[in-house]
Amino acid sequence: MSNLLMAGKKVLVVGIANDKSIAYGCAKVLKAQGAELAITYLNDKAERFVRPLAEELEADIFMPLDVSVPEQMDAVFSELESRWGELDGVIHSLAFCPLEDLHAPISECSRTGFLQAMDISCYSFIDMAARAKRLMKNGGSLINFSYxxxxxxxxxxxxxxxxKAAxxxxxxxxxxxxxxxxxxVNSISPGTIATRAAGGIKDFDAMLQHNEEMACDGKLPTIEEVGNSCLYFMSPLSEGVTGQIHYVDHGVCIVG
Incomplete structure (x- = not known):
């Protein structure tokens, strides 16, 4: 019997954009603990960055997935069912908002931008949960990422x-x-990390500096630290834990 916490467990990882992605940090930790991975990429432009990582992680399944396209969601979960027949975990690391709406005062956010932000950042997780539960015949774990x-x-x-509140x-x-x-079902709320997605936030460098100053130990979180928390939620270590928001921010949440 293997001593690895994720030996034989099958996990879908959605949201890797490059080697700075939180989802990549999670996938590395899970793979090291024996997980079998299915990895998706957003589009042709993203594929050239994600494919080498999927190969490094020896992903069993590698497919495109734009969660706003139902046919692509259908295709991914059909492949999971065909290849694996079951699923143990889902990592949802997705968020999106048009830059003009993200940078605008909230009172000036457009209806279109609001709906896109809610669709990609929140509803897609609900949609994945609905699809995943049919494959989680022996239970399982779903996690997303908040802030x-x-x-x-x-x-x-x-x-x-x-x-993110939604x-x-x-x-x-x-x-x-x-x-x-x-x-x-749980949510991990990392502190500020210099990912590709975070780069779209206005004055993000100032946010990094502020969070470093506010952290209890003067440090910013890493994708590996978030990956360790992901392992906790994906593995038997967190049996009995559900519906929680788990902060990985070196204490910023208690003082900020």
């Missing part, structure tokens, strides 16, 4: 704060919904 801006009006997070609420309701099937 402190969901609970506090931080920096220039603006409309994304609303989208995602956290969805996490709690999905935990109650899927609990009878042995499926746990």
């Amino acid at each position: 402190l801006g969901s609970a506090l009006a931080t920096g220039d997070y603006n409309i994304m704060g609303c989208a 995602l956290e609420a969805a996490t709690r309701y999905l935990a109650r919904d899927l609990g009878p099937q042995g499926i746990r």
Whole structure:
């Protein structure tokens, strides 16, 4: 019997953009603990950055996935069912808002931008949960990623704060919904990390400096640290834990 925490566990990882991505940090930790991975990429432009990482991680499945296209969601979960027949975990590391709406004062966010932010950042997780539960025959774990801006009006997070607050609420309701099937649902809320997606936030460098100064130990989180928390939620270590928002921000959430 293997001593690896994720030996034989099959996990879908959505949201790797490059080697700085939080989802990549999670995938590395899970792979090291024996997980079998299915990895998706957004589009042809992203594929050239993600494919080498998928090969490094020896992903069993590698497919395109734009969560706003139902046919692509259908294709990914059909392949999971065909190749694996079951699923143990889902990592949802996605968020999007048009830059003009992200940078605008929230009172000036467009209806279109608001709906896109909610669709990609929140509804796509609900959609994945609905599809994944059919494959989680022996229970499983779903996680997403939030940010402190969901609970506090931080920096220039603006409309994304609303989208992440909705995602956290969805996490709690999905935990109650899927609990009878042995499926746990949790959210990890990392502090500021210099990912590709974060680069779109206005004055992000100032946010990095502020969070470093506010951290209890003067440090910023790494994707590997977030990956370790991901392992906790994906593995038996967190049996009995569901519907939680777990901060990985070196204590910024308690003082910021």
